[in-house]
Amino acid sequence: MSRTSFLTESTALLERTPRVLRELLDGLPDGWLGEPDTAGGWTARDVIGHLISAESDDWIPRAEIILSDGTSRPFEPFVRFAHVERDRDATLDELIERFGTLRGEKLTRLNALVQDDADLDRRGRHPDLGEVTLRQLLATWTVHDLDHIAQVHASLAASRDEAVGPWKTYLGILLRRDGDAPAG
């Protein structure tokens, strides 16, 4: 995959995430929004808060460290619960808008930062994982989006865990909440 297509493909996915979340959640009745995906997991609100934190503190700051310091300066560890206090007074729709604005700004920055193919092979140092490339960071940014959108879907499904009755045995998105695999 050439530099252009990797960056283009990554951007095409990343720019969709706020739109997908808006289409799914904007105006959705509250009856869908109260449950976390698993016991101790996250509601849709929590996930958007986490995506806002990652947008501010994770992807682009780490890309900048890779390009400025290489492996000589490890990334800052990422705080996974920063959103809980910060977002207490915002509505879900406000959080989605905030995330969409941030995402737009960060994609503009990404496309300014990455000049050519060789940049994607530049290396940095993750505090736990060791050496990583900018290409791996970008791939992880996109898969992290996909993982958390899927988690939002699991949290919505959780609010119907009992209502589906005996059909639950066919519904992997509910069975995984209990640590089970789907039947058949």
Place this chain on the structure above:
Amino acid sequence: MSRTSFLTESTALLERTPRVLRELLDGLPDGWLGEPDTAGGWTARDVIGHLISAESDDWIPRAEIILSDGTSRPFEPFVRFAHVERDRDATLDELIERFGTLRGEKLTRLNALVQDDADLDRRGRHPDLGEVTLRQLLATWTVHDLDHIAQVHASLAASRDEAVGPWKTYLGILLRRDGDAPAG
């Protein structure tokens, strides 16, 4: 939950599904679309085909059987691979449009079929699961949507399984492909 709120909440979710899929997939580069969610699983194309089949043959036909025959006539078994031959020549965007049109028609039919609270407690007979209610059928329709949208996200993520490098250990959506749980 009153009849009105259960039907309203279910419809609010069901009408979003084609829009969410369109927002995610319309024009997405092919580099995201080639992998199934797991070995032997489904690509985004397969999932949309399956949703089209369920829309035609499963939810509303079964609701009609419940309301016309109750438990005296079991549902027809649902064929899970009907889409493979049928959809061979359609583009992904065409399949999404076909699904959106069908979904709109079926929701119109649903709202004509269900008259009051008592209808949701009407019972039918699933060929394998035994007695089920119309309320359980509607809840299952919504969770089935959520499960398969999450599956589409997993199939997209699968195309970056190697590209994320050492970060894979944090990405449950990829680890589940191998039957592993996320670290930490």
